[in-house]
Amino acid sequence: MPAPRSRSRRGNVEQSGPAVCRRARDGGRAEPAQQHRAHPLSRLRRDQRGAHRTFALTLMADIADTAASEATRCGIDTVEVRRIERLLAETASEDLNRIFSAQELSDSGEGPGRAASLAARFAAKEACAKLFPRELALGLIEPIDFSVARDGYGAPQVVCSARAQALIDQQRIRAIVVSLTHDRVSASAVALALAARSAAPIAGRILYYALPVRRAVILENLRRVFGAGVPEGEIKRLAQAHYAHLWRLFGEFLRFRWLSAAQQAAIVRTEVDALKHALGEGKGVLILTGHFGNFEVATIAGLARFPEMQGRIHFVRRAIKPRWLDALVTRRFRQAGFGVMSKRGSLDAILERLAAGDVIVFPFDQHASPPDGIEVEFFGHPAWTFKSLSIMALATGAPVLPAASWRESDGHHVLRFEEPLPPIHDENVNEEIRRNTRAYNAALERLILRHPEQWFWVHRRWKQVVRRRPAAKSTRYY
Structure with a gap:
């Protein structure tokens, strides 16, 4: 009589790419941060020591090594099915x-x-959250910010919430890959964060060393935003990629005037549905933007495709140096049918245009000293920011739409207007202005992190302000 066939105890396995950390292959010792649990739902917790944990880690070790060399961190979790x-x-x-x-x-x-x-x-959610132990402990991220979906081949893929995606972008993580397994008793997951690596074109590398204009400022800003969690080599590559972006921006700006209208329209793809819908409300529109991509070329070429907007879009600009460049940019905007307003002394004109239902484009990523600015957080650091945008939005009820442009790898530009930001109301007027201004900075953060090399890092955004104390009044005694 033949011997009975043994049943395998291995349960279902779902893998998304080669995702395993070296700790699993070395015997399953997790980092202390991976053992930390800061989220509620305590009834779903279990001690990870024991046979099920060893079994899960051994199973995960079957995944290939190719992604492990790119991994920056690893999260592991096990949950009892009951x-x-x-x-x-x-x-x-x-x-x-x-x-x-x-x-x-x-x-x-x-x-x-x-x-x-x-x-x-659920184990995958926990494993993904453990990739960010500090943020998990501070309540800045939760397991529910991650979910698992299947791709076209049935493999599990991690889907992130907006705040999780912002955190991933800020920590320069290219992707999170996950592997799942379960049997009738327990389920386990391993999540692996793969590091992003910026491409530094040859022009950027040359300019980084040969023409280091404000190189110290660029590096300081990058370190401030991305923090100690991003290797110095990646910070340097981002800086070199930014120099390459500035080189292309300068060339595109000079070449733009020689392009025909059809050629100008062909190099820009626009997404303006949100803007058209907001214009239909009749309250005017405030555009929250910054110095993204080739902001001059993309804006002029992109909006020129909509003749119904001619004469209805006005840019609030601060004069740039040298004067001839400022005059050239201003002339191009006006030739394209856009209005240009100074950031100083234009409040009445701006309110008049909003009342007429026009669009006001407000670059919001520059330093603003008091009394024009207030100090709010920007990428986790205090930064003096214009308060006038929130004052105008709260006073007029005009919607505030974030907008950005960027250059694709094929050289084409994208100009996108996003959905309006919900206004924040507070009984305290000063607090209301501060909270809305912070929300505008948060929107800019998301836009910057999508294409970080194409933001204007040369600007001293976190410039310190020295507050002078008023002179003490002398007191006379008679």
């Missing part, structure tokens, strides 16, 4: 939607394997 079964039995549907995405609930099905599938996805 805890998820109890969660499903005791939790209302609307509360489940706060833990799992609609896609996760759909992918897990309704059969007997539903709890195990959701357990694997």
Whole structure:
């Protein structure tokens, strides 16, 4: 009689690319930060020591080594299936939607394997959150900021919330890959963060050394934004990529005037649906923007494709040096049918244009000393920021739309207007202005991190302001 065939204890395995950390291959010793748990839902927690944890880590070690060399950090988590079964039995549907995405609930099905599938996805959420131990401890990120979806081949992919994506971009993480496994008893996941590596064109590398204009300022700004979590080599490559961007920007600016109208329109792709919808409200529109990409070329060429907007768009600008360059830029804007206003002394004219339903474009990424500015956070550091935009928005009710431009790898430019930012109201007027101004800075942060090499890093954005004390009045005694 043949011997009975042994059943494998290995459960279902889902892998997304080669994702495993060297700790798993060396015996499963996790970093202290990976053992830290700061999020609630304590009934889903379990001690990771024991047979299930060893089994999961051994299984994860089967993943290839290619991505491990690119990994900056690794997160591991294990969840007991019976805890998820109890969660499903005791939790209302609307509360489940706060833990799992609609896609996760759909992918897990309704059969007997539903709890195990959701357990694997919850372990993946925890593993992704452990990639950011400091932010997890401070409450800046939570496991629910991550979810798992399947790609076209059925492999699990990590989907991030807006704040998780901003954190990933700021820490220069190219992608998070995840591997899931579960059996009838437990589910485990490994999440691996792959480092981003900026491409530094030869022109940028040459200019970085040969013409180091404000190189110290650029490096200081990059270190301030990306912090100690990004290697110095990546900071240097970002700076070189920025020099290459400035080189291309200068060449595009000089060549632009010789292009025909058709050629100018062909180099820019526009996304203006949000702007058109906001114009329909009849309150005017305030555009929150900064020095992104080739902001002069993309704006002129992109908006010139919409003749119905001619004469209705006005740029609030600060004079630039040298004077001949400022005069050239101003002339090009006016020739394209745009109005140009100074940042000083133009409040009445701006309010008049908003009342007429026009568009005011406000570059918001420059230093603003008092009394024009207030000190609010920008990339985690105090920065003096214009308060006039929030004052105008609150006084007129005009929507504030973030907008940015950037250059694609093929040389084409994109000009995008995003959905309006919701206004923040507070009984204290000063606090209301401060909170809205901070929200505008947060919107700029998201835009900058999408294409960091194409922002204007040469500007001293975090310039310190020395506050002078008023002279003490002399007191006479008679």
